[in-house]
Amino acid sequence: MSGTKGMRALPLGDDALLVEVSSGEEAQALHAELLRRRAEGTLAVREIVPAARTVLLDGLPDPARLAAELTASEVPPVLPLTQEIVELRVRYDGPDLADVAALWGVSEEAVAGIHADTEFRVAFCGFAPGFGYLTGLPSRYDVPRRATPRTSVPAGSVALAGPYTGVYPRSSPGGWQLIGTTDAVLWDHARVPAALLSPGTRVRFVRVACR
Amino acid sequence: MTDRALAVVRAGALTTVQDLGRPGYAHLGVPRSGALDAPAAALVNRLVGNPPGAAVLETTLNGCSLRPRCAVTVAVGGAPCPVTVDGRPAPWGAPVRVSAGALLDIGTALSGVRTYVAVSGGVTVEPVLGSRSTDLLSGLGPPPLTHGAVLPLGHEIGVHARVDVAPQPAPPAELVLRVTVGPRDDWFTPTALRAFTTSTYRVSSASNRIGLRTEGPPLERAFPGELPSEGMVLGAVQVPPDGRPVVFLADHPTTGGYPVIAVVRTADLPAAGQATPGTPVRFVPVRRR
Numbered sequence: 001m002s003g004t005k006g007m008r009a010l011p012l013g014d015d016a017l018l019v020e021v022s023s024g025e026e027a028q029a030l031h032a033e034l035l036r037r038r039a040e041g042t043l044a045v046r047e048i049v050p051a052a053r054t055v056l057l058d059g060l061p062d063p064a065r066l067a068a069e070l071t072a073s074e075v076p077p078v079l080p081l082t083q084e085i086v087e088l089r090v091r092y093d094g095p096d097l098a099d100v101a102a103l104w105g106v107s108e109e110a111v112a113g114i115h116a117d118t119e120f121r122v123a124f125c126g127f128a129p130g131f132g133y134l135t136g137l138p139s140r141y142d143v144p145r146r147a148t149p150r151t152s153v154p155a156g157s158v159a160l161a162g163p164y165t166g167v168y169p170r171s172s173p174g175g176w177q178l179i180g181t182t183d184a185v186l187w188d189h190a191r192v193p194a195a196l197l198s199p200g201t202r203v204r205f206v207r208v209a210c211r
Numbered sequence: 212m213t214d215r216a217l218a219v220v221r222a223g224a225l226t227t228v229q230d231l232g233r234p235g236y237a238h239l240g241v242p243r244s245g246a247l248d249a250p251a252a253a254l255v256n257r258l259v260g261n262p263p264g265a266a267v268l269e270t271t272l273n274g275c276s277l278r279p280r281c282a283v284t285v286a287v288g289g290a291p292c293p294v295t296v297d298g299r300p301a302p303w304g305a306p307v308r309v310s311a312g313a314l315l316d317i318g319t320a321l322s323g324v325r326t327y328v329a330v331s332g333g334v335t336v337e338p339v340l341g342s343r344s345t346d347l348l349s350g351l352g353p354p355p356l357t358h359g360a361v362l363p364l365g366h367e368i369g370v371h372a373r374v375d376v377a378p379q380p381a382p383p384a385e386l387v388l389r390v391t392v393g394p395r396d397d398w399f400t401p402t403a404l405r406a407f408t409t410s411t412y413r414v415s416s417a418s419n420r421i422g423l424r425t426e427g428p429p430l431e432r433a434f435p436g437e438l439p440s441e442g443m444v445l446g447a448v449q450v451p452p453d454g455r456p457v458v459f460l461a462d463h464p465t466t467g468g469y470p471v472i473a474v475v476r477t478a479d480l481p482a483a484g485q486a487t488p489g490t491p492v493r494f495v496p497v498r499r500r
Binding site: 010011012013014016018046047048049050051052053054055056058059064124125126127128129130131133170189194195198199 | 236
């Protein structure tokens, strides 16, 4: 592809490529296309790791050849969302709900309404096993991280940072703005699949009454 | 004697169970983990007749003491250290028969950081996502060894190797890491890029299984700003805001937002896992294969 659309395949060491596109939507579309190619047997690779604007391909037999092929092709179109939606029941009772309401310029009640009315998609995972970076909120609702990260954020906390919503799979330090809580088990290594959310998963937050 | 298990008498500073790790789950945020000095782990497994994927113990600097509840063959490799069985010297880097109830002591490393202990049958703690490795970043796998812990062992399936002492590379007096430059070298000034490949850094004592941290000239960014999170690979040399390069080792995070100036050749990473704090480090650029 054409540099016009800005897909770049950057070599990373001897057997990986970092494929860079110009938006999160393009990264999701490219990720879906690369998964499809791996499933049909035309792409041999150990890891396919989507992120904000990139897809990492690690463990490639011939990265230079794939780089040439990718940069000569178009970014695939964004696929229609066909898979089932994972619903997460949320109590909008987070300690940062008031701060987020102030940042959004709406009431706390409206934060819950807007968030629960949005359909999200897992753009990528990272930070901890099963932690998904969910996109879907319009950019006017982007929020900064907390100035001082918390030393411990409880498991199940529903949180915002930048353009993303995330759910903490387990208790850990964290700097995201906490707006709610879910009882859903995001990660259970004894379950198949271990991760409730994986890249591409559609997610909706269902509002339930606070305790 | 059917109680195939190993009791931990002295856990040491940090002793973990390690195998080949759990590659293939990076897209879920799961680090690959696995033995840092993989060739050493493979060798000790071979010496006791285990398959390459059997789980071994990885000690850190001061070894550990173990009491098998059944007769086993063990082999100790990686960082050289004294080995004793019931107080009597036993060979390092060779198969050693240890009878049930005897005390196997793995001493303090004479050089290097990580000593590997293979036990015939392998350590058979419950695997997580196909691996028994302890992942110190995300907490997957068994916890580090503690005093009094008991580790299950598998059944011996192989025949131990007939060798006196297997040759192993010495831990590095100077760590020379071959790197391919990029992908984010354009985030650094030309002066910083020159400094990266011409300066001598030193291994920081803050190094761990997640990364080899270095001390030395800070690398200056060409421009400020943040990089959106992107996938990370084993051996990536990430440069955090303090400018000191960090080489990602087995428990590295799967995504990160600091620019990667270069990637270390995989073949040079076992030595990185054996470099003690203060060891000089040089990054030598090589062409991509």
